[in-house]
Amino acid sequence: MADKVIPAVKAEEEEEELVDPQDELREQCAETPQCQTLWAKYQECNDRVNSRKNTTENCQEELIDYLHVLDKCVYKDLFKRLK
Known part of the structure; x- marks a missing residue:
């Protein structure tokens, strides 16, 4: 009778x-x-900038170029893999 009262x-x-x-x-595109x-x-x-004490140089352009190419590679196949 207890089996009927307590659900499994x-x-x-x-x-x-x-x-x-x-x-x-x-990872693949990198x-x-x-x-x-x-x-x-x-x-x-980055190494060049870090080796100097007083510099206004930054590596923003290089980073943007890298991320642009990386994202372009990723997004050409990304939506084919989404469910």
């Missing part, structure tokens, strides 16, 4: 961990020669 609850199956396709694509070249230019600029 089944444990939910564990859902697989969701992976952001944008993160995967960024390995392309064009992105590698722009990342190296950004790092070179």
Whole structure:
């Protein structure tokens, strides 16, 4: 009789961990020669700026160039992977 009063609850199956396709694509695109070249230019600029005490130079242009190419690579395939 107790079986009829107390409902049985089944444990939910564990859902697989969701992976952001944008993160995967960024990792893949960062390995392309064009992105590698722009990342190296950004790092070179960053090293140069950090080695000086009084400078007005920043690496904003290099960073924007890198992110532009990275995002362009990512977004050409991103929406094909979304559910």
